[in-house]
Amino acid sequence: MFKTIEWTPDGVLMLDQRLLPLEEVYVTLADYREVATAIRDMLIRGAPAIGVAAAMGVAIGLREAARETTEEARAARFEDVCQHLAATRPTAVNLFWAIDRMRRKFASLGRLDWAERVAAMEQEAVAIHQEDVECCRRIGRHGQALIADNSGVLTHCNAGALATGGYGTALGVIRAAAENGKRLHVFADETRPYLQGARLTAWELHQLGVPVSVITDNMSGHFMARGEIQAVVVGADRIAANGDTANKIGTFMVAVLAAYHHIPFYVAAPFSTVDFTMSSGRGIPIEERNPREVTHLRETQLTPDGVGIRNPAFDVTPNHLITAIITDQGVARPPFVESLGRLHAL
């Protein structure tokens, strides 16, 4: 089975997701700047996975910071590393969460000698990775109970092992349901422009032996109307305190369609995806990516020269369209401001 990301003595090993599903190529990144570029260029993507990658990037960067000659210069370089990694992608909160956790760990190490600090920070990054996998398994256990036997399940983008440390959030729910003997057929939206559904979700589920059909993003309403879809499960890049959820562009449309057809719409994410500093989704920054993702597919030009292109990478689904938010801490139901608050207090 593939590995999304792994800490190695030589640096961060990751699967280059841009080449899937046709090529399975691994790269090892030994410089934190390369890790930042890999996150920005979506060699690795998915909110939990970029959190893990950023933590490992911080750990690598600390090695470089340790080569400075004064304590102050080392601390300053460490902060540069954190800021460089944080400047890669604005929407997913896991990135900032993971970097902040690494900062707090670093602060807790006080005046340990530097070799020990570097080793402790590497261990912290590995711990974040391991905890993420365990977190996904808990999400799967909580969520699988919501999926009925003989269901058609729609998912958008990729919230699978490839988007996390391993196992997956939305696909974790689907995997856990399949492991519990439920017969499912998954519809994977292809998820333009980056095609995470067509390339990654289809590949992952096919490897796991879960039946999957790829559809284009404009087809899910048709299959809902025909009664072929009984549930929707998606991931999340950031969840506001009131349950409003930022996720891959197109998630909001699927949520509106699910509500129209009275189909349950589930968000599955680590509890750390909830950003309690955001009272609603209105304040969540939406990344606009390079128009070339829309205008070209690899080298093939799709659009005429000179026309406008818009490329928001995420949208916000308002809380009233969400049936439940499945986290490692448990399942939150509306009103989310209360249910998420209760889970937070646990």
Add this chain to the structure above:
Amino acid sequence: MFKTIEWTPDGVLMLDQRLLPLEEVYVTLADYREVATAIRDMLIRGAPAIGVAAAMGVAIGLREAARETTEEARAARFEDVCQHLAATRPTAVNLFWAIDRMRRKFASLGRLDWAERVAAMEQEAVAIHQEDVECCRRIGRHGQALIADNSGVLTHCNAGALATGGYGTALGVIRAAAENGKRLHVFADETRPYLQGARLTAWELHQLGVPVSVITDNMSGHFMARGEIQAVVVGADRIAANGDTANKIGTFMVAVLAAYHHIPFYVAAPFSTVDFTMSSGRGIPIEERNPREVTHLRETQLTPDGVGIRNPAFDVTPNHLITAIITDQGVARPPFVESLGRLHAL
């Protein structure tokens, strides 16, 4: 300016739409079988345009039928030609409407000598073409009044000059509004898998000088939520007597989203698109096309081998989601079973 289709002494001239927007290549088809293949392979597409192409194909086929030696053999060959052209694409009613009109014309010619019959049938095909262009201009005149100045207008697929004899239906409304001095910004859904929006609508509007931005099919909800879209205008492949409308896959989703955001959703089509033999959209056959349209983009493979693929080419938008149907006979408002019936009686 480009020509979508034209009758020439050598056969049917048409622009190969598969190569747009990068190449503008015309072909001349002198055999009705080539015309059928061009329709099936979407060298030409769009409900009114395939009606025109089929009529011209019938006219060409009659030349071949005329070479038979008996009146009976000629009539039988003519019927073969009609059936061959009718078997190309099942959803758009204009195809069957145009072929039936050619059949009726042929029957009306009685025992005229064959050279005269061939000439009369060619004139009939040219008349269908000319009437379609005039029809689109009337649709534009009726529809432009519904579009406010300073509007963002979303359209899906291509219902422009390229989808008709010329001028366009949904894009005819947009063109007419622009020609009336209204300042518009058009959002063109790229329209996977065939990319009619990204390739054709963007190219057409850019040539006309109407500002246009291409978005992927999963973005329209986001821009509606942000208040950037004030109206939706789409074409139609077949409209049932109650107003239910079959159109390019994804149209239904846009209609649900427009209703959710209280944005008017307009269908623009020749009145001949209304199929009064269908009481509702439930009976409209939905074409399923080759999975390769989803799995590959030109030579680039997008999906892993071995996964399921679904590729319905159309969906049905229920009448309650449609604000008005704009036809050459006038604008129909709900309840459509009455308003379309009144226009039918004119």
